Amino acid sequence: MLEPDKESSFIDYYKVIGCHPSSTPEQINTEYKIRALQCHPDKNRNNEDATKTFAHLQIAKDVLTDPQERKDYDLWRNSGLGLSYNKWKTMRNSMKMSMHWASTVSPERITESQAWEPVTFQDSVQRKVFSDNGTVTDVREEMRRKFRNYEI
Template sequence: MDFKDYYVGLGVSPDADEKTIKKAYQKLAKKYHPDVNPGDKVAEEKFKEATEAYQAISDPEKRRKYDELRQDYQHWQKRGGRGDYNWDRWQTNPGRGGSGSQGHTMSPEDFAEMFGGAGRTGGFGGFGGEGYSDFFSTLFGGGGGQGRGFSGGSTVGRGRAGQDTEVDVQVSLEETFNGTTRLIRTGEKQIEAKIPKGVRTGSKVRLTGQGGPGIAGGPGGNLYLNITVSPHVHFVREGDDLRAKQPLDFYQAIFGGEVSVRTFDGEVLLKIPPRSQSGKKFRLKGKGMPNIERPDQRGDLFIELSIILPDDLSEQELSTLQELANKRG
């Protein structure tokens, strides 16, 4: 099923007021109405699309639901749009067919009032019963593709989805790196929830059908896990990148060498050049966190040197350092 941008269809902005929406629809309907374009299938289709869009966003309740879906769908696309978009949350009539909802159908009087004409018919009564698109029917009911279409008529209600529920879940950064599971109890049932790699504080993990029970045989609602990632003692996370400070011995900073650096993959050796200053940064590519959308891709680990003076210098070492200091003035 394809998403329909009704605002684009009517040529209005998403914040357009009722008057602007009505005016845009009037313009399109006058242009494409079948009475003006007899036998023109392209015009007929454009008229149907415009009328469907108008019915969706001229009604405040329908518009509110549509706007929520539109925002969620665009957010899913920005995250990469992996797999198929899950329409379950938005379904009014699972499995197609009516939900007790029906679209508004313009009567000839409505049409005459809107367009100032007489004799033109509103709605889709003469269009062979093709009716609403699957997209419209999924959101608002109306029996998409079932014969009644835009000519109205009541429909028989079927099962409805259960209520969505939310649970707060706290995980460690290590668990976020590897992915983990949690036993979640909702009502009378306990489920093992899989938490994917790369989640962040604020991420929502959806478990389809694990929310409230369906009504009259409908599907269960969704369970959403609200993720919080605990701070780590060694790493600071920035997106998919990690940052960490690496203590460095005074002599290693002067003469260079190799130090062992901690990563979530295990210890790695980092080559330190001679005369390295405190604050010098190194990047270990691909040693950061997995990307939640593409777990095979990872961020980087940035290491910042922090020079530590030894606290067990002998008297001879102190004397030698003092001589060097005197020579440097």
């Protein structure tokens, strides 16, 4: 697949090929062939933009005929982001989210009677242990649990 330049990243690939977003891959290929014959650089030797236009046409065909690429392109196109498609795709592929510590059980809400007093420096140094729901836990461990369960 060709690498697009900065200008091609904001071009609407459906307009480049001349088809509707609901077009099938066969329709996209047909439109591509028609446009490729019209703007091929060998037929337009005097036109310096023919090579650039033809490159955009090839990129558009490659993206729109690959089902996963087209799904990604449509997602980007409908998002309304100010990022170019290529930058968005690079960022999307490089950034992954991890939710390894997420809890599936929704935590109970803390009422005023259950509210605990703020931990002082002296308490944290001494690692004060207190009872919570019948279990004995360390202050730091309790704070971590409440943080991870979005209670604080």
